[in-house]
Amino acid sequence: MSSEKSHLDQSKHNNEFLKQIRSQKFYDWVATTMFYTALHQIDFYLAKKNIHPINHKVRRAIVNKSFRIEFYKSFRNLEEACYDARYKPDEWKKSLNSITLKELEEDLKLIRNGANASN
Amino acid sequence: MSISIFDIREEERFDLMKESAYYRLSQKIVKENDFLKNIVKQKIKEINIIKSFLYSSYKSISEIKKVYIKINNKSIELIVVADKNDRKIKDKIFSIESKTMNEFQNYEFEFIIHSDSSDIENLEGFNKLL
Numbered sequence: 146m147s148s149e150k151s152h153l154d155q156s157k158h159n160n161e162f163l164k165q166i167r168s169q170k171f172y173d174w175v176a177t178t179m180f181y182t183a184l185h186q187i188d189f190y191l192a193k194k195n196i197h198p199i200n201h202k203v204r205r206a207i208v209n210k211s212f213r214i215e216f217y218k219s220f221r222n223l224e225e226a227c228y229d230a231r232y233k234p235d236e237w238k239k240s241l242n243s244i245t246l247k248e249l250e251e252d253l254k255l256i257r258n259g260a261n262a263s264n
Numbered sequence: 265m266s267i268s269i270f271d272i273r274e275e276e277r278f279d280l281m282k283e284s285a286y287y288r289l290s291q292k293i294v295k296e297n298d299f300l301k302n303i304v305k306q307k308i309k310e311i312n313i314i315k316s317f318l319y320s321s322y323k324s325i326s327e328i329k330k331v332y333i334k335i336n337n338k339s340i341e342l343i344v345v346a347d348k349n350d351r352k353i354k355d356k357i358f359s360i361e362s363k364t365m366n367e368f369q370n371y372e373f374e375f376i377i378h379s380d381s382s383d384i385e386n387l388e389g390f391n392k393l394l
Binding site for chain 1: 339348349354355358359361362365366369372373374375376377378379380
């Protein structure tokens with residue numbers, strides 16, 4: 146299993162990558178990277194408590210149990226966007242008009258702040 | 265006995281397999297074994313409670329068009345068809361997910377939201393819940 150530091154480093158690494166690719170052209174990869182930035186931020190928080198989710202289902206249940214509902218909603222919104230961006234190009238294209246980068250950024254911000262505040 | 269006897273698809277599968285030796289044997293085992301019979305009964309009861317909880321939860325959101333469900337022994341997959349472009353609707357769906365996980369903590373859940381049901385009509389193992 147990965148250490149706290151590894152998760153934090155990966156989250157920071159993903160965030161650096163986000164800054165480089167943040168453009169409408171690569172919106173799908175922005176959403177995907179945002180989700181994995183959030184995921185490692187959460188895993189960093191959980192690793193400190195010696196909790197290491199083995200898959201997405203388990204992580205989802207832990208997030209639901211460990212954080213407030215708004216945190217869960219933001220996590221799920223990023224997860225759904227990431228899923229659509231990778232596997233459902235048609236749905237993804239349709240949603241581009243309304244799922245704004247700003248909305249996903251707000252979700253990521255809430256998770257980063259939430260996971261840090263829960264230290 | 266295969267654990268898949270608890271799968272809600274079994275009823276349909278058994279219909280297809282009614283004449284098979286496997287079906288006759290599994291029915292015989294369940295019939296003659298009170299312990300297994302009770303487990304099956306309990307599981308069916310539990311599944312019905314889950315289905316009814318989910319049905320009323322999703323029914324309460326008028327914007328939800330359809331819900332598909334697949335229940336296995338320890339996992340539940342749900343596909344909800346709704347407008348993914350509306351954050352308010354999504355938030356309502358996420359709230360149901362949260363409540364469902366709190367209510368049935370012994371299960372693992374997979375939740376997916378689709379905007380369009382045309383590509384999921386024939387997904388294997390899924391039954392229409394709503």
